[in-house]
Amino acid sequence: MTSYTDKGPKPEAGKFLSFDHCTFWVSNAKQTAAHYCARMGFEPFMYKGLETGSRQIAAHAVKQNKIIFVFVSSLEPNNPQEICDFIAKHGDAVRDVAFSVEDLDAIFKKSVERGAEVVKEPWSESDDDGVVRFAQIKTYGECTHTLIDRSKYHGKFLPNYGPARQKDVLLESLPKTNLEFIDHIVGNQPDNEMTSAAEWYEKNLMFHRFWSIDDTQLHTDYSALRSIVVTNYEETIKMPINEPAPGKRKSQIQEYVDYHGGAGVQHIALNTSNIVETITALRARGQHFLEVPDRYYTNLRERLKTSKVKIVEDLDVLQKLKILIDYDDNGYLLQLFTKNMQDRPTLFLEVIQRRNHQGFGAGNFKSLFEAIEADQAERGNLN
Numbered sequence: 001m002t003s004y005t006d007k008g009p010k011p012e013a014g015k016f017l018s019f020d021h022c023t024f025w026v027s028n029a030k031q032t033a034a035h036y037c038a039r040m041g042f043e044p045f046m047y048k049g050l051e052t053g054s055r056q057i058a059a060h061a062v063k064q065n066k067i068i069f070v071f072v073s074s075l076e077p078n079n080p081q082e083i084c085d086f087i088a089k090h091g092d093a094v095r096d097v098a099f100s101v102e103d104l105d106a107i108f109k110k111s112v113e114r115g116a117e118v119v120k121e122p123w124s125e126s127d128d129d130g131v132v133r134f135a136q137i138k139t140y141g142e143c144t145h146t147l148i149d150r151s152k153y154h155g156k157f158l159p160n161y162g163p164a165r166q167k168d169v170l171l172e173s174l175p176k177t178n179l180e181f182i183d184h185i186v187g188n189q190p191d192n193e194m195t196s197a198a199e200w201y202e203k204n205l206m207f208h209r210f211w212s213i214d215d216t217q218l219h220t221d222y223s224a225l226r227s228i229v230v231t232n233y234e235e236t237i238k239m240p241i242n243e244p245a246p247g248k249r250k251s252q253i254q255e256y257v258d259y260h261g262g263a264g265v266q267h268i269a270l271n272t273s274n275i276v277e278t279i280t281a282l283r284a285r286g287q288h289f290l291e292v293p294d295r296y297y298t299n300l301r302e303r304l305k306t307s308k309v310k311i312v313e314d315l316d317v318l319q320k321l322k323i324l325i326d327y328d329d330n331g332y333l334l335q336l337f338t339k340n341m342q343d344r345p346t347l348f349l350e351v352i353q354r355r356n357h358q359g360f361g362a363g364n365f366k367s368l369f370e371a372i373e374a375d376q377a378e379r380g381n382l383n
């Protein structure tokens with residue numbers, strides 16, 4: 001793997017602050033929101049629909065600390081057409097990754113000058129709590145990025161949303177999951193489209209390369225991938241971009257591309273400062289995770305004997321919860337991946353805790369691959 005230190009020139013104007021929220025286009029936003037609340041520890045947050053005067057779409061926003069997911073469904077047959085067409089092709093999937101920014105107009109102008117495709121020119125929305133400025137541009141596949149400047153807004157989320165309509169009494173009895181913020185969002189690309197997708201961020205958003213790995217470094221007997229991570233100047237937004245690499249069998253990235261119907265968001269990593277508590281709570285809520293073979297921990301204990309790194313957590317507990325560890329001499333990260341969040345083998349989530357380690361789990365990709373391949377074989381797609 002390769003880490004990069006050259007951030008490139010600092011943008012003259014405009015600043016990316018953080019991930020703002022993720023919007024999913026789904027066939028039944030109400031039920032999807034309930035599922036993410038029950039299994040992943042989100043809470044009902046804000047709502048837009050017929051009762052709030054939104055005639056065409058229902059939007060259920062759920063929240064957990066700084067993480068906000070918005071699930072959107074169309075309310076009428078074939079209207080809005082683009083939502084219906086999107087879901088018919090991709091199934092339930094991430095449509096938009098919104099970034100919170102300063103000086104939106106400068107960022108938008110620069111990205112359009114450099115060739116970014118405009119989905120929606122800058123616009124403003126307001127209510128009693130102030131005004132929010134937006135603009136939307138297109139990235140890989142049918143995904144978009146909304147730029148959001150909320151500096152003149154003091155409402156809870158965005159204008160024209162009301163509070164979530166109903167409390168879910170079941171949630172009160174469930175253990176807290178304490179996921180804190182979006183750590184990174186990964187996009188899968190068809191074969192040979194990773195570099196151009198990564199370059200789109202470098203060129204249009206003035207992001208820079210942060211980390212990369214290729215298939216000579218990352219493969220199992222059957223499957224391989226390449227990945228480039230791009231990030232903003234301040235390195236607060238990390239976007240790994242993957243593509244399949246040839247192997248003896250179908251790459252898991254290719255399986256994603258086949259089932260999603262092109263490029264799209266493969267996984268969203270959610271950061272916690274106590275992964276043992278988080279995974280314990282998520283498992284108690286019935287969230288399912290990738291199986292990790294016990295031999296992973298036998299190998300890990302062996303390898304750790306010759307490493308300088310000290311793992312604070314109890315390895316027996318990590319093994320019991322099947323949490324993965326990736327490390328170097330200076331630190332480590334702990335992570336675990338959910339099973340796919342919907343029937344199609346497309347989007348899944350990651351839970352991650354970092355202890356002085358800014359990687360993405362390359363040391364775990366192999367064991368992750370082997371675990372995914374076991375699932376892929378069960379689905380009859382490892383050929």
Ligand SMILES: [Fe+2]
Pocket residue numbers: 184186267269350360
């Ligand atoms: Fe990840």
